[in-house]
Amino acid sequence: MARSCAPPDGYLQMVKGQHENSRVEIVLFCFLLILHLLAVPLLEYDPTDISPNPCLSLLGRQVGISDALHVPEQANSFSVYTHPFTRAPVIMGTSPAFHQQRVSNHLKMDMDKLKAIFPSDSKYFWKELSLLSNEHRDWHTVSEALNEAQNRRCQEKRRGVSTARKWLPQDAKEAKRVLDAGSTFVLPLHINEKPKPGVTGSPPLADELPAPVKPSTHILWCGVPTVKDMSVHGESALISLPVASVAVKASNPDSHLRCFSEERLEVLEQTLGRGFVSTDQEGCAIVHQDLATVLCAEHTGIVTAELHNWNWFRQMLTTGELKDHVEAIEADQVVIFVAYTGAEWTENGLEQFYRDMEPLCAILPHLRLYPSHDEFMAVNLKFPDIAAMDRIAKTAPPLQPEPEKDEPRARWFHMEYVPTFKTVGEYRVHLCGDNAVSIGISKFVRDKLEVRSVSDDDFAWFSKSQEEQQKKRQELCDFARYQRKKLLEQPNADKAFESLRVGVRIDIGVSEESPEGRFFGLELTRWWNANHMPAFVLPDPYTEASLKYGRALAMELTGRR
Incomplete structure (x- = not known):
């Protein structure tokens, strides 16, 4: 007797319902998987973001980004995400486009512009840049840190490390390390020379700036004119720099040269006068060195500036x-920067200005003057400088030990004409911190002062060998650094030599034209009072001294040096 194989009716209905439910679950799962794969590359991963994401609020459950996506900080050739519902790993490829999109999202930048700034196809570079931009989402901060990291790599010339001007993964990694630590780069500055014959143009000047923070220091720049018109050739030639609008417009959007836009310089010419800015019809301008410096200080982003x-x-x-104006400024510290490159300090009322400011500084504890009253008086009286340099000369170690004397002879004040001033000239070493920004040499020829950048030939009095000449040049720089170091060690350094922490120009002579010739210090001139001679000793665009001093000033005033 054959048995019927047909299942009971209830069983068929149960199986049919299960099949229908399975189809619904499969369709729903496929839909969620497609939605997830489309959404993940566009999401910004932030471990601290726990806000609900409407893209993942399905099946009546809201899932936050950090809840939905678990992104490891370090990945090799792929990234692993945790599915928000099944908790199963989902592997996604990490092509450059994927990381580029993440960087674009983090920095709020257009993708095409981002690729133009960083023309690299390396997925490892973009991965490191993605990690950097995830932690630091301010474009200006990231850009400056990357530029400094690249400059440092190219300048240090470490073995096995490329010095080519292209973006490498280690640039982004180093920038992240520095920004995570909250510190800045210390980059070596190189002495600039005029291009050698046969070499056209000069390499672009990199903007070596610290990572910006919220400004808490405001500079009230006080421009004290020493000439009536910067365009009139004469005394202004040593304290001015030419700025061409064509070079400004062709510069990188984040370059310090954008401080000197044609529109801004025209406004400054009207407000400050032609004693600080003088423009012409072709868009070229002659700018005072101290004005250029404070503009570069403002460009760092760690100080703000107001120009009067x-x-x-x-x-x-x-x-x-x-007093009311200073009190209305929202800053932790207000610094009145008295920019003065002249020597006549009694007739223009500067001495009285400092005296009148003393009560105001006492009333407003967050207000100070730079340079201080004590240092201003030291500059103009010269006695503290002369006494300090005399103490340094007395305590300097001798070249050869001298025999002891029971009864040293009496000391006499002595003045002497040194013929090398006329034959060799006077070396002028500009230091920013301990780094030589430039070395100039000057001497009078037919009663006219000639100034130019120093070359190896200017040490021919010591040796005919170029190698020996270069060693003597290095000795000159070391001698200038020694002078600055000893000046900052003086008992009155905090009062009389405070601004030397930013920079100084040391004028140096040589005793005689022979291998026995020795360097000796003539004079020190603080950076803010010294003629930088940019048009004579610096390469185009002549702004390097202002850029270095502006950066150092901003860091000094904010306590970051």
């Missing part, structure tokens, strides 16, 4: 409005 001329300050101080 000498008449504005005198009027505000006379009417009593300066």
Whole structure:
């Protein structure tokens, strides 16, 4: 007797329902998987973001980004995400485009612009840049840190490390390391020379700037004019730099040269006067070195600046409005930077200005003057400088030990004409910190002062060998650094030599034209009072001294040096 194989009706209905449920689950799962794969590359991963994501609020459950995606900080050739529902690993490829999209999202930048700035196809570079931008999402901060990391790599010339001007993964990794530590790069500065014959142009000047933070220091720049018109060739030639609008427009959008836009310089010419900015019809301008420096300081992003001329300050101080103006500034510290490159300090009222400012600084504890009153007086009286250099000369170790004397002879004040000033000239070493920004040499020829950048031939009095000449040049730089170091060790350094922490120009002579010739210090001139001679000793675009001093000033005033 044959048995019927047909299942009961209830069983068929149960199986049919299960099949229908399975189809629904499969369709729903495929839909969620497709949605997940489309959404993941566009999501910004932030471990601290726990806000609900509407893209993942399915099946009545809201899932936060950090809840839905678990992204490891370090991945090799792929990234692993945890599926928000099944918790199964989902592997996604990490092509450059994937990381580029993440960087674009982090920095809020257009993809095409990002690729133009970083023309690299290396997925490892973009991966490191993605990790960097995930932690530091300010474009200016990331850009400056990357530029400094690349500059450092190219300048240090370490074995096995490329010095080519291209973006490498280690640039992004080093930038992240520095920014994570909250520190800045210390880059070696190189002495600039005029291009050698046969070499056209000069390499672009890199913007070596610290990572910006929220500004808490505000500079009130007080420009005290020493000439009436910067365009009139004469005394202004040593304290001015030419700026061409064509070079400014062709510069990188983040370059410090954008501080000197044609529109801004025209406004400054009207407000400050032609004693600080002088423009012409072709878009070229002659800019005072101290104005260029404060513009570069503002460009760092760690200080803000407000520019006024000498008449504005005198009027505000006379009417009593300066106190109200300073109190209205939202900053932890306000610094009045008295920019003065002249020597006549009694006739223009600067001495009285400092005296009048003392009560105001006492009332407003967050207000200070730079340079200080003590240092300003040291500059103009010269006695502290002369006494300090005399102490340094007395305590300097001798070239050869001298025999002891029971009764040293009496000391006499002695002046002597040194013929090498006329034959060799006077070396002028500009230091920013301990780094030589430039070395100039000057001497009078037919009663006219000639200034130019130093070359190896300017040490021919010591040796005919180029190698020996270069060693003597290095000795000159070391001698200038020694002078600055000893000046900062003086008992009165905090009062008389405070600004030397930013920079100084040391004028140096040589005793005689022979291998026995020795360097000796003539004079020190603080960086803010010294003629930088940019048009004579610096390469185009002549802004390197202002860029270095501006950066150092910003870091000094904010306590970051």
